[in-house]
Amino acid sequence: MKKINVNNSSTSLAEQVAIEIEKLIQTKELNKGAQLPNEFELAETLNVGRGTIREAIKILSSKNVVEVLRGKGTFVSQQTGIVKDPLGLRFIQEDKIKLAHDLLEVRMMIEPEIAGLAAINATTEDILKLKKVEEEIEAQILRDESHEENDRIFHSIIASCSKNVVVLNLIPIIHTAVSLFIEVTENTLHQETITTHREIISAIENQDVENAKKWMNLHLEYNKKILDSLFETKK
Amino acid sequence: MKKINVNNSSTSLAEQVAIEIEKLIQTKELNKGAQLPNEFELAETLNVGRGTIREAIKILSSKNVVEVLRGKGTFVSQQTGIVKDPLGLRFIQEDKIKLAHDLLEVRMMIEPEIAGLAAINATTEDILKLKKVEEEIEAQILRDESHEENDRIFHSIIASCSKNVVVLNLIPIIHTAVSLFIEVTENTLHQETITTHREIISAIENQDVENAKKWMNLHLEYNKKILDSLFETKK
Secondary structure (H helix, E strand, O other): OOOOOOOOOOOOHHHHHHHHHHHHHHOOOOOOOOEOOOHHHHHHHHOOOHHHHHHHHHHHHHOOOEEEEOOOEEEEOOOOOOOOOOOOHHHOOOOHHHHHHHHHHHHHHHHHHHHHHHHHHOOHHHHHHHHHHHHHHHHHHHOOOOOHHHHHHHHHHHHHHOOOHHHHHHHHHHHHHHHHHHHHHOOOOHHHHHHHHHHHHHHHHOOOHHHHHHHHHHHHHHHHHHHHHHHHHHO | OOOOOOOOOOOOHHHHHHHHHHHHHHOOOOOOOOEOOOHHHHHHHHOOOHHHHHHHHHHHHHOOOEEEEOOOEEEEOOOOOOOOOOOOHHHOOOOHHHHHHHHHHHHHHHHHHHHHHHHHHOOHHHHHHHHHHHHHHHHHHHOOOOOHHHHHHHHHHHHHHOOOHHHHHHHHHHHHHHHHHHHHHOOOOHHHHHHHHHHHHHHHHOOOHHHHHHHHHHHHHHHHHHHHHHHHHHO
8 A cells, every 4th residue: 555645636635545545446455345454554554644544434435435334344335336326316306207207218228138138148046046036026926015125136136147247337226216116106017027027037048138128128118108107197 | 404403323413414415405495506505604504513514515525416616615516416437337347348348338228229319309409519519529530639528528418319317317427438448449430430420410310210329329339349359359
């Protein structure tokens, strides 16, 4: 770890320290989940005061680069640097139905293609995971329980099946879309969910790119119909 | 603005203050670009110390919710809440060519569809803007100057033509992709850039959805060929 040389730019010392700590993660000196050296050690190694280290940790924490666990220490976040609402959607000044519509439009651009990549790249283990979460979703639907969390997991697993490293990081956006959709529609699509989920899994298992795309698209089309009818009701 | 009641959760007081300030932006009491009340006023209104206000401002600044301009004050950021690298791509542990490839794969999912939406929704003013930036790009190519910044603007304008509020916020991700592509390929696609850009503009102007998609796709296909040849060279 190199000592910080205070420069004359507009970047504060704490920001410079934060960048140095980011470099330790980028060069794998600190891996995901690893604990950071304590405040004293960091202050000594980087030749800055403990106050500056504390401020740098706060900057990194607000960017989800590190996670501060009270009484335990500071750790490199699992989803390093992926902020909670990466697109700042909470600041979009539109009504929720328009936002849900536009999010769904974006999902329809990417998710069928992601399913297509999944059909090419999924491993046997991936497919077992998909089947397991689908079983849970179906059981929850039967018991009339919320399957929101498992629905997120379902779409996350498909994203990870794509083996595209950027797609993986797009998941938080898809999650926001799923939550907002459920919020505005009170998600009533139970039978369609079961049918389309099953067809998607089967296409991925059979490495059938076209059907994986088609069924993911249909899955989203069902959602879109509901949103469109909400649009109509509003008029 | 309501006073903060210290609660017993794990959220620090500064974080709670940051959330209150975010709410002022979400409810449009503070618009994009607006100056925040000064430290004294905020401290008094929210009934917390100035140190807490300073800390809250730092949190908001590191999330790009506000921007602190030295000697001028604190303002609501134009791209409120969109951090520089929202997907944490700087932490992806892959070589740059794989990352550039995966980013391009994602661009190929979304940008042709965005061009299609632009063909439906672009205004006359949007098209004039597109033509103006394209003129500049072509002049820069002729003078053998970098057109990286204008290329970003070109794709940003098309995204704004889509009138999809989520697409607009995806722009920083597309920008990362463009920069990285130029970095790994030393962008030599000058004639193709001119031809495809012109065809894209013309399709958008003619509200020709299919051609807008087709030419945007071709534009990215050219890029993909170059990346693929880099992959081959590496083997």
